[in-house]
Amino acid sequence: MPQILINGYFLCRNLTGIERFAFELTKRLDELSAFEEISIIVPGDIVTLPPYKNLRIILHKKKEPHIWWQMVTLQLFLLTHREYIILEFANTILPFFPGIVFLHDIYCEFFPEDFRGLKNWLVRLYNKWQYRLIAKHAKRIITVSKFSRSQIADAYNIDSHNISVVYNGWEHFKNIVPDYSIFNEHPEFKARGYFFTLGSLSMRKNILWIIKYASKHPQTMFAVSGTSLPVLKVRELEDTTAPSNILLLGYLSDSKVKALMERCRAFLMPSYYEGFGIPPLEALSCGAEIIISNAASLPEIYGNTAHYIDPYNTDIDLEELMQNPIEKPDALLAKYSYDNSARQVYELLKEFR
Incomplete structure (x- = not known):
């Protein structure tokens, strides 16, 4: 009988976005499953391994570059361990051993102009190849919103009924001080x-929207946290200079992020493309109001709990916008739960055992 094998490479990375999603669902799959019902394979020299109680842990070789781990190490392992079906959380598929794959979005298919320079062009080319392999060969595709399901189905001519939707969660934020x-x-x-x-x-992520808006409203302060700021300035903003009322904070710990969310006027996300968009959910859990774009999956996910902006138009007043009534987020926070999502994934996995 086939056994589920989780690709645990996400444990070698910082827990943001997809890695956080994979970590939280794997932790709950460990709680839901019987002893050694599900396995996880990780590099043998991993620094910190969660104290799983039921997952069978396979420590295999040492940490390698991700593409080598995917294209060589895992496939050689599965060549001699054909009893396994791989579960991939991070938009990737093994060409010779396709398994169950989370495909969060297909951004690179719709915004080729965002991938500037040779390195980014190669990244887009690799992603497009992987996504099309997933569409053609994955044993099951799982995505994180109805928006993404529709885009994947239309782009690759797949019956949308064959794509499962499993939403993100936010509970990890409860334990952050x-x-x-x-x-x-x-x-x-x-x-x-x-x-x-x-x-x-x-x-x-459309930081340029914030810069344009801040230039028009010099008395309004903006705090911006995120990685790759040097790359951002060169590739996204080009010759644009951030005005003095924007503070680019770089990477911040989760604890400092939570403090800023708790006391902000509102959490702002002007992204023009998101497969789900977790940060507004985290902000709502802190009691913050959210201002997000009316694009991609965001209206589907956040409904009437958010204030909406056009990601291509800065001719608005955020203070006036925030006078509009919104719904309390209690029902939304109950709906988008890692516990619910893990139970849904666990039931899906039963189809393959």
Whole structure:
């Protein structure tokens, strides 16, 4: 009988976005499954391994570059362990041993202009190849919103009924203790006196919207946290200079992020493309109001709990926008739960055992 094998390479990375999603669902699959009912394979020299109680842990070789782990190490392992079906959380598939795959979105298919330069062009080419392999050969495709399901089905001519939707969650944020020292480091951030943005700061996160808006409203403060800021300035903003009322904070710990979310005027996400968009969910769990774009999956996910902006138009007043009534997020937070999602995945996995 086939056994499920989780690709545990996400444990070698920082827990943001997809890696966080994989970590939280794997932790709950460990709780739901019987002893050694599901296995997980990870590099043998991993620094920190969660204390799984039921998952069978396979420590295999040492940490390698991700593409080598995917294309060589895992496939050689499965060549001699054909009893396994691989579960992939991160938009990837093994060409010779396709399994069950989470395909969160297909951004690269719709915004080729965002992939500038040779390196990014190669990244897009690799992603397109992987996504088309997933569409053709995956034993089951799982995605994170109805929006993504529709796009995947249309782009690759797949029956949407063959694509499962499993939503993200937010409960990891409950256990984070806010670190208010961020306000000593940046006394210019007064309670309810700034808008806060968090993300990877890739093209689709649309930081340029904030810069354009901030230039028109010099009295409004913006705190922006995210990685790859040097790349951002070169590739996204080109010659644009951030005005003085925007503070680019770079990477921040979850504790400082939570502190900023708790005290912000609102959490702002002007992205023009998201497969789900977890940060607004985290912000809602902190009691913050959210202002998000009316594009891609965001209206589907957040419904009437959010204020909406056009990601291509900065001719609005955020303060006026926030006067509009919105729904409380209680029902939304109950709906988008890692516990619910893990149970759904566990039931899906039963089809393959």
